[in-house]
Amino acid sequence: MRWDDFRRSDNVDDVRDEGGGGGFRFPGGGGGIGIGGLIIVGLVSWALGVDPRLILAGIETIQGGGGGFSQQQAPGQKRELSQEEQRQGDFVRAVLAQTEDIWTDVFKTSGQQYRAPRLTLFSGRTRSACGRAAAEMGPFYCPDDQRVYLDTQFFDELSQKFRSPGDFARAYVIAHEIGHHVQNQLGIMDKTMQARERANSEEEANAISVRVELQADCFAGVWANRAQAKFNILEKGDVESALRAATAIGDDTLQKRSGGEVVPDSFTHGSSAQRVKWFRTGLESGDPKRCNTFQGQP
Template identity: 55%
Template sequence: MRWEDFRRSDNVEDRRGETEYAGGGPGFGGGQLGIGAIVVLGLIGWALGIDPRLLIGGAEMMSGARHGGQTQSAPPPSRQAGAPSDQMGQFVAAVLAENEDVWTDILPSQKGVAYVKPKLVLYNGSTRSGCGGASASMGPFYCPNDQKVYLDTSFFRDMKEKLGGGGDFAYAYVIAHEIGHHVQNLLGILPKVQAAQQRASSKAQANAISVRVELMADCLAGVWAANAQKKYQILDPGDIDKAVRTAQAIGDDRLQKAAQGYIVPDSFTHGSAAQREQWLNTGLKSGEVDACNTFAR
């Protein structure tokens, strides 16, 4: 991936090295997982050699965000934004800038909605978010309350060492997926998801809604990449294969199969490996936001 030539975004909050927050998990209303889900995620972590807290915390964060992300935590401290000088910080700032440039162009032209640039918070270990406590064990996430993406880049190391999903474009796909949630928020989709989940008659139905949200974010990541490639020729040979392998590796069925030997589709929250590959490819091939309407299929 030819990211070195991208401009660098100033919308990066670099909190790495700070220790002002060392709290526990997110303080969400309706965001906590049931004991059964915690046990399953613990088994998945054990089977794959991943810290189970990464899976459990990430699931709690996603559940809370989809339910409105209410929290009683103090507001996160403000930071002076700007592109960090280290290589990883430069990479993140470059990918964020490329997302800004593409979405500023295509969101108004395709959907008539102005693109509001989110902040991306880099941190090590733990910090505060508008959705409560954030820690490395949660993985990357988007908080709709403060419209910020939170990223501890140690997740990229885990992707490479534990899931076999390394590579610059694979990492860019992860960032673009979270920006996809921001696009959903700008389109008014996340508030509707919150209302729909509150009306859901069962946990399985609420999970199915979450799957559609996540698959749409995969597709929007593909839309970004397709338009970035068309305008800026950002991709090297093999980049798309790396992103597809990453999407497959984090499919719910792959994780459940590895942990317990069988899958429980009603418990999926992000989609199967085949679904994640399908929707990423849908975005890559179409380059159109409207092609990502997972709720219509």
């Protein structure tokens, strides 16, 4: 993916050099939405059939309320970012800037104004308006403060654990979370959260969540289509790397990785095939109107 010569966004707060805050709270009430969805804790709780908040509470108790799962320096201390971390931050700023330019154009065509979100880069854990943000949650968007939260170590996990290396796979992750911000601005997120509250069962609520996540995948594809047309960002193998990432983080693939049975009623982000389908829909059309995942079969 070509990105070195593009502008950098000013809407990034990089706190990776700061000490992590104490404690950890499951971000349920605030509505935080993550692309990986508590990859580690979520899979364990699914396999055991228990509420993930119980596992998190137990971890916090064992650690004396320290929270998080990685070693952190004491609060207030600073550390120097490595060259690789600095480059990752530079990359995030470049991709975020492209999403700002693209969605500003899209909103303008319909007579609306796009209000860009901010993005917080952190290491280990930090605070959000949706509760604690932790690396184990994966990147997520918090509608309460309209911020994306990203621990750049997830990029390493994406490359190594999920075998989806490459800048464009990483850009897809960022663009997906920005897709949630687009949903928030369009009022889609409020409506779906209300629908989840009215749901008659957990399965029905999960099905709504799947449609929300698939639409964010489609919006990520819309960004990629228009960024290619405007900035010529794609290089050989880029699309394939993003499709590998979409496949790797499908609910069925994650459940298989955990060694358990695939349970479609428990899906919250969609199957690998669904995620690929909707990312392709946005990528091939470049039209947000084609991203209506709430009608028909997702």
